[in-house]
Each structure stands twice: as C-alpha cells, then as structure tokens.
Amino acid sequence: MSAKIVTITSGKGxxxxxxxxxxxxxxxxxxxxxxxxxxxxxxxxxxxVVMGLENRIVYDIVDVIEGRCRLRQAMIRDKRLPELYLIxxxxxxxxxxxxxxxxxxxxxxxxxxxDWVLIDSxxxxxxxxxxxxxxxxxxxVITNPEVSAVRxxxxxxxxxxxxxxxxxxxxxxxxxxxxxxxxxxxxxxxVLDLLAIRLIxxxxxxxxxxxxxxxxxPIALEPKSIAGQAFRNIARRxxxxxxxxxxxxxxxxxxxxxxxxxxxx
Amino acid sequence: MSxxxxxxxxxxxxxxxxxERLQLVLVHDRTDMTQLEMEALRDDILAVxxxxxxxxxxxxxxxxxxxxxxxxxxxxxxxxxxxxxxxx
Numbered sequence: 001m002s003a004k005i006v007t008i009t010s011g012k013g014x015x016x017x018x019x020x021x022x023x024x025x026x027x028x029x030x031x032x033x034x035x036x037x038x039x040x041x042x043x044x045x046x047x048x049v050v051m052g053l054e055n056r057i058v059y060d061i062v063d064v065i066e067g068r069c070r071l072r073q074a075m076i077r078d079k080r081l082p083e084l085y086l087i088x089x090x091x092x093x094x095x096x097x098x099x100x101x102x103x104x105x106x107x108x109x110x111x112x113x114x115d116w117v118l119i120d121s122x123x124x125x126x127x128x129x130x131x132x133x134x135x136x137x138x139x140x141v142i143t144n145p146e147v148s149a150v151r152x153x154x155x156x157x158x159x160x161x162x163x164x165x166x167x168x169x170x171x172x173x174x175x176x177x178x179x180x181x182x183x184x185x186x187x188x189x190x191v192l193d194l195l196a197i198r199l200i201x202x203x204x205x206x207x208x209x210x211x212x213x214x215x216x217x218p219i220a221l222e223p224k225s226i227a228g229q230a231f232r233n234i235a236r237r238x239x240x241x242x243x244x245x246x247x248x249x250x251x252x253x254x255x256x257x258x259x260x261x262x263x264x265x
Numbered sequence: 266m267s268x269x270x271x272x273x274x275x276x277x278x279x280x281x282x283x284x285e286r287l288q289l290v291l292v293h294d295r296t297d298m299t300q301l302e303m304e305a306l307r308d309d310i311l312a313v314x315x316x317x318x319x320x321x322x323x324x325x326x327x328x329x330x331x332x333x334x335x336x337x338x339x340x341x342x343x344x345x346x347x348x349x350x351x352x353x
Contacts, residue, residue, distance in 0.1 A: 194287050
C-alpha cells in the first residue's frame with residue numbers, strides 16, 4: 001500500500017501546528033495505521049518534545065537526505081504505539097540544507113514504509129513552507145479564531161491554490177465556546193464563511209493540551225479529553241469516515257447548567 | 266442582526282467587528298489592490314464609459330466582492346436620463 005502524504009501548515013506561528021501533527025499522528029496510529037511524522041522546521045526542532053521522543057534522537061532529516069544514515073535509522077519509534085515514527089528536524093542546520101526535490105524523494109521512499117506521512121510545516125511562507133508542501137498529497141491549514149491567524153491562513157490558502165495543490169482543508173484550533181456564545185470570538189461559521197474551504201475539524205480550547213505537552217503525551221491518547229476527541233475525529237475524517245462535528249455549544253448554556261444543578265443530567 | 270445586549274449598551278460585540286474587518290482585508294489581500302489603486306481603476310472605468318454614454322458620477326459604485334474563494338469586480342453605474350440631458 002502507498003502512503004498518503006499530508007502537510008499541516010498555517011502561515012502564522014503559534015496556532016497549534018505541531019500539537020495538531022502529534023495528536024493526529026497518535027490518533028491515526030491508534031486506529032491501527034502505520035504513521036511517520038516529519039518535523040519540517042529545520043533549525044527549530046519541536047515535534048520530538050511534543051511527542052515525548054526527544055531522548056531517542058540519533059539521526060535527523062538532514063542525515064537521511066545527505067546519505068549519512070538509512071531512512072529506517074532516522075525513523076524514531078514511538079514509546080506507546082508500535083507503528084508510529086518520527087523523523088526529527090536537524091537542530092544545527094538551516095532550511096537551505098533541504099530542497100523541495102529532497103522532500104519529494106524522501107516522501108516517495110516513505111510511501112512504501114507506512115500508510116500516512118504527516119509533515120509539520122514551519123511558520124511563514126518561505127523556503128521551509130515550500131519544502132513542507134512539495135511532497136504533499138493533501139494540505140491541512142490550521143488557524144485560530146483570531147483576525148491575524150485567519151488573515152495568514154487565507155494567504156496560505158491562496159498560495160496553495162497558486163501551486164495547484166488542490167483545495168486544502170481547515171482545522172479551527174483553540175475555539176472558546178463561551179466566548180463565541182458571548183459574541184466575543186469568531187465562530188466556526190464565521191471563519192468558514194471568510195476562508196471558504198472545507199472544514200475537517202474544530203478543536204476547542206483545552207488546558208489539558210498544555211498538560212499533555214508538558215508530559216510529552218499528546219492529548220489524543222486521553223479518552224476523556226474533549227480536545228483529544230476532536231483530534232481523533234479529524235483522524236477518522238481523514239480516513240474517509242463521516243464523523244459528526246462535536247457539539248461544543250451546549251455545555252455552558254443556562255439550560256445545561258440548570259440541568260446539572262438539579263441533577264437531571 | 267444586533268443582539269439585545271448590543272442595543273442596550275450601544276456597543277458592537279467584538280466578533281462582529283473582527284468579521285467585518287477581515288472581510289475587507291481579505292478582499293484586498295487576495296486581489297493585491299490598495300484603496301488608491303481601486304480609486305484609479307474607478308476613474309479609468311468612468312472615463313472610458315463617459316466617452317460613449319452619459320453617466321451619473323455621484324451614483325457610481327465599483328467594489329470588489331467575495332464569492333466563496335473567488336473575487337469579482339462589481340460595478341453599478343447609473344446613467345443620466347435622456348430627459349435631464351436634453352433640458353440640461
């Protein structure tokens with residue numbers, strides 16, 4: 001079977017790309033798929049700590065590309081899931097060490113090894129971004145419901161259209177349902193109306209995401225976490241399943257609170 | 266549609282401002298046109314049309330509009346009526 005290569009990108013930094021890659025990878029691997037993540041942010045290695053694999057790194061992506069090790073040697077196996085791997089970014093090199101055609105070659109080699117390749121793109125729209133999308137079959141654009149993040153997402157979507165990468169899908173991250181209810185945050189409908197691409201997931205703001213990152217345990221491994229559930233749903237949608245979107249709105253409504261207080265729920 | 270809260274406080278909730286501001290910014294980002302360039306385009310269009318037919322410059326509306334991920338230039342250009350032209 002040939003892997004599908006999916007890149008997660010955003011334009012703006014700090015919207016949750018790396019967290020999303022780690023969680024979607026964990027969720028896909030939990031469904032039984034073979035998954036390899038690539039940290040595409042050369043010089044600013046991050047995905048390894050988010051996945052809790054920082055102590056296992058021997059070789060990195062530039063070692064593979066420059067032929068200092070075999071592909072399998074640079075694929076770090078996850079501690080929890082047997083078929084989840086990470087190819088870390090080089091920490092001491094810069095993005096000019098890798099070219100878009102290197103990425104296409106690496107992607108093609110990985111197609112025979114796993115079912116999914118997830119690439120964590122660096123922020124920005126320059127070389128690192130171009131490298132990250134070069135091999136992609138599908139691109140997921142992640143954003144937050146904030147003006148700057150939405151504006152940058154729109155810019156990236158425009159660039160992807162110009163590159164003829166097909167229409168990307170949208171992950172809306174860190175939505176705060178109570179702020180949306182008070183009309184002080186853009187809703188999922190607002191963002192979709194502005195960006196006009198297909199929605200693949202809405203992830204609510206959840207403190208446990210930071211707790212999970214602190215421990216190196218992606219939240220998608222926590223069965224009870226709502227953000228974890230949102231990431232698991234994205235993974236299932238990527239596999240073609242028709243999963244309804246989480247009902248984020250009724251948790252804090254007056255009626256729901258009354259029901260909880262009176263013990264009816 | 267303004268909510269009850271908006272009406273009693275007279276203040277627009279911030280989500281609405283965010284959306285309206287983004288709608289304007291995105292249309293200009295996508296077309297890479299500044300407000301000044303839009304005005305130059307408007308003047309050029311009016312100059313060409315006025316060579317052939319009498320238009321009412323005060324009623325002219327030329328705007329960029331979003332339609333999904335596509336942009337369109339929408340022009341609404343009222344003509345001066347023949348009667349007025351004859352009398353004037």
